[in-house]
Amino acid sequence: MQEQSLQTVFALLTEWYHVYKRDLPWRRTKDPYAIWVSEIMLQQTRVEAVKPYYARFLEELPTIRHLAEADEEQILKLWEGLGYYSRVRNMQAAAKQVMAEYDGKMPADHKALLRLKGIGPYTAGAVASIAFSLPFAAVDGNVLRVMSRVFADERDIMLQQTKKAWEEEINDALTGEIAGDVNQALMELGATVCVPNGEPKCENCPLRTLCLAYQKGNPMQYPVKSEKKPRTKEYLSVCFMTDGKRIALRKRDSKGLLANLWELPHVPKEYALPMAFADWGIQQAEIKNMRGQKHIFTHIEWHMDAYFINVKAMADTPFQWVTIEEAKEKYALPSAFKKIWAEGLDMLEDMEYEQIHL
């Protein structure tokens, strides 16, 4: 791409952006911390999903110091349901870094930002350009899609060399003051006009006249992406286990999927339930069937059988027995278990009702 045409793209884009940009919460602040929080939340996550989390998070942890000093249980609870939980654990690690190395203030320095946990090329560019008006690219999926279409570029955007090439290209063309708006304009266009699924709205696009994919009449052919591998299936027997008042939760391992979150006890489906009970110290229990559930992760599918377990007698168990109120306040439960959780609460309520009217 010639330098010249990229400058033209930026000019058309920022002009359009000033008129059509959405009023988003994180566009109302200049606080680098708030902008940082928004960028972490927005990684691989849609704007509408982020909004309620963003407001609640900043309300409870309004400064970098609050984040650095918070309990991990609290930050995971604030992230509950948003996914990619290592984002918030890395952000807290970075907040501690900022407290120790930068006196609690986000460094206005691209290289320093890149050294913080959880801040990669995209987020470093976004914070540097939006919060500090520094001339750095912020290349995300939107930018890659827009660029691929405008220049009818056939390179596979799944390859990191393609992303890196665009970063360098855009970096070279950016100047200080406008970088934040250019980056946001590229993303805004990608999110609202040059959309990822379905027909792009080329009739509303400020780049229509110079877009090569539009000229060729095949914008949907871009960007070129290599295929991803299929998901593996896992089959589980999940237990909503109660003693009548409290419910058994189990803390997940500190590494891997859903690290450090809480879960309903479960075993692989081929593992017999009485065997699991023996392992767990459950000596006497009443078992009712619940609805099975399926949950899809990026690379795994969980096919879950579910059981309501009314425990009558038990020894020591490896579980945390919590009340419903405690669970709601303090324990981050992944979305994978939410339907079984809700049905379990209903059955628990019915059970209490029957006891009273016996």
Add this chain to the structure above:
DNA sequence: AACTCGGGGGC
């Protein structure tokens, strides 16, 4: 370079 790591909305 390939894998891992969530969840949900749109079609």
Add this chain to the structure above:
DNA sequence: GCCCCAGAGTT
């Protein structure tokens, strides 16, 4: 179903 989303860390 399948797409992919304001990506980063690990191997």
